[in-house]
Amino acid sequence: MTKITKICCIGAGYVGGPTMTVIAKKCPHIKVTVVDLNEERIAAWNDPDTNNIPVFEPGLSEVVAEARGRNLFFSTAVDEAIDEADMVFISVNTPTKTYGAGIGQAADLKWIELCARQIARVSKTDKIVVEKSTLPVRTASAIKDILTHTGSGCKFQILSNPEFLAEGTAIEDLNAPDRVLIGGDSTEEGKEAMQALVDIYANWVPRERILTTNIWSSELSKLTANAFLAQRVSSINSLSELCEKTEADISEVSRAIGTDSRIGPKFLKASVGFGGSCFQKDILNLVYIARSYGLQEVADYWEQVIIINDHQKKRFANEIIRTSYNTVNGKKIAFLGWAFKKDTNDTRESAAIYVADHLLFEQAKITVYDPKVQESQVYGDLDYLRSRDPQENRFGVKVTSDPYEACKDAHAIAILTEWDEFKTYDWQRIYDNMLKPANVFDGRNLLDVEKLKAIGFQVKSIGTA
Ligand code: NAD
Ligand code: UGA
Numbered sequence: 259m260t261k262i263t264k265i266c267c268i269g270a271g272y273v274g275g276p277t278m279t280v281i282a283k284k285c286p287h288i289k290v291t292v293v294d295l296n297e298e299r300i301a302a303w304n305d306p307d308t309n310n311i312p313v314f315e316p317g318l319s320e321v322v323a324e325a326r327g328r329n330l331f332f333s334t335a336v337d338e339a340i341d342e343a344d345m346v347f348i349s350v351n352t353p354t355k356t357y358g359a360g361i362g363q364a365a366d367l368k369w370i371e372l373c374a375r376q377i378a379r380v381s382k383t384d385k386i387v388v389e390k391s392t393l394p395v396r397t398a399s400a401i402k403d404i405l406t407h408t409g410s411g412c413k414f415q416i417l418s419n420p421e422f423l424a425e426g427t428a429i430e431d432l433n434a435p436d437r438v439l440i441g442g443d444s445t446e447e448g449k450e451a452m453q454a455l456v457d458i459y460a461n462w463v464p465r466e467r468i469l470t471t472n473i474w475s476s477e478l479s480k481l482t483a484n485a486f487l488a489q490r491v492s493s494i495n496s497l498s499e500l501c502e503k504t505e506a507d508i509s510e511v512s513r514a515i516g517t518d519s520r521i522g523p524k525f526l527k528a529s530v531g532f533g534g535s536c537f538q539k540d541i542l543n544l545v546y547i548a549r550s551y552g553l554q555e556v557a558d559y560w561e562q563v564i565i566i567n568d569h570q571k572k573r574f575a576n577e578i579i580r581t582s583y584n585t586v587n588g589k590k591i592a593f594l595g596w597a598f599k600k601d602t603n604d605t606r607e608s609a610a611i612y613v614a615d616h617l618l619f620e621q622a623k624i625t626v627y628d629p630k631v632q633e634s635q636v637y638g639d640l641d642y643l644r645s646r647d648p649q650e651n652r653f654g655v656k657v658t659s660d661p662y663e664a665c666k667d668a669h670a671i672a673i674l675t676e677w678d679e680f681k682t683y684d685w686q687r688i689y690d691n692m693l694k695p696a697n698v699f700d701g702r703n704l705l706d707v708e709k710l711k712a713i714g715f716q717v718k719s720i721g722t723a
Pocket of ligand 1: 268269270271272273274293294295296299336349350351352369372373390391392393421422423424425535536
């Protein structure tokens with residue numbers, strides 16, 4: 259029986275950091291070392307003030323404060339941490355390829371391969387290697403190939419253990435997951451490795467919630483779960499457009515269908531479009547995999563989820579332009595929110611970026627306020643699109659730490675993220691300091707429309723006429 263006493267996790271990002279923090283909290287008998295090449299990120303994880311850790315998640319800094327230095331460590335000494343561990347999690351980024359074959363769709367696995375080669379190079383003892391990153395189905399065979407051709411004589415078992423946490427609720431999700439999924443080989447050694455990982459989670463997760471499967475099912479289930487979730491958002495968003503034409507109300511439709519227990523109420527909230535680092539990347543990856551097996555219909559089916567999402571972002575921006583007498587040239591548009599959802603400082607693939615980009619093509623002047631996103635992040639996101647010179651992004655977009663300042667003298671306000679604090683603002687004060695007609699475009703259906711209308715605002719929500 260394999261008993262794990264030392265874990266190494268490669269990648270101290272939005273998944274590696276919180277996941278390992280919770281394992282360390284729940285398993286004080288295991289030493290957990292999270293390593294990363296990014297020195298700045300590791301320094302931030304080690305900041306004496308845990309409010310400065312690089313990932314904002316409700317409840318995370320408290321758990322880091324409890325476990326760090328006891329059995330949780332953050333380090334840039336990657337080789338040492340791998341070498342001493344019995345189990346190595348790979349939790350590095352797997353973004354969409356930006357070059358070569360599969361550009362714009364396939365997952366870029368270069369960081370995964372680098373990890374496998376590094377594990378192979380530095381290991382002096384047998385190890386269980388766990389895929390925590392989201393990976394295309396059959397990646398484990400490539401990792402195994404690299405590990406077994408090292409000639410070091412060490413034995414490696416490869417497991418797939420995809421992560422299902424959502425940002426903003428990561429600690430809740432990790433403390434009480436709907437399920438933990440572990441895929442591995444059906445050989446005796448494979449089963450033993452799976453059991454070792456089951457035993458770790460069993461420290462706090464009920465056994466019946468720990469599912470074991472073959473490794474390919476586990477890899478594919480992660481892409482499938484994200485595809486299903488994103489598909490629900492695109493489905494409801496597609497119908498929000500029909501509601502706007504027919505005087506049906508998307509919130510009422512969501513409630514009406516969500517009470518059917520076969521459909522369920524979650525993930526039916528119409529919005530300006532889904533964002534985040536994974537939905538788009540993982541669906542594109544699924545589409546690419548299906549096409550690579552010649553499954554055109556399957557690929558086209560899932561691609562539609564992305565097409566609707568892009569359409570939703572664009573039509574939100576177009577609605578702002580249309581309502582602004584068909585021109586936003588030189589007009590100040592206030593953005594409340596830049597993160598891809600509330601309670602996170604993550605902005606990857608946020609709808610706000612694409613709405614801003616579209617409005618900048620129309621020469622709007624945008625002022626952004628987000629309670630957790632820094633100015634440099636906003637500019638970085640826009641520059642990454644390469645739609646225009648970085649100076650033009652700085653000319654067209656200003657970032658402020660005061661929401662009232664953001665809205666002052668604006669022609670329109672756009673709600674891009676559903677931060678709770680937006681509901682509590684003094685909307686009369688905002689109205690008084692705006693240009694008239696004072697338009698609010700609520701991309702999250704967050705605000706009390708009747709209250710705003712009583713003040714004098716013109717309000718456009720998603721999915722209502
Ligand atoms: P991230 O970009 O926040 O973190 C990845 C980290 O890995 C970075 O800090 C990077 O410096 C580090 N890294 C890359 N190569 C390395 C190497 N060779 N050695 C050491 N460090 C290296 O990414 P993330 O959001 O944590 O996502 C990681 C994986 O988890 C992805 O595959 C993603 O699809 C998946 N995932 C993400 C989420 C989420 O909510 N963000 C949820 C579930 C699954
Ligand atoms: C999502 C999944 O929910 C996680 O299970 C998964 O682990 C993760 O992706 C991943 O693999 O990265 P995350 O992207 O962090 O988590 O956040 P979600 O809560 O899923 O929201 C994604 C986007 O969809 C956000 O922009 C959110 O605002 C939007 N959304 C969500 C809606 O517009 N409507 C909804 O009803 C739900």
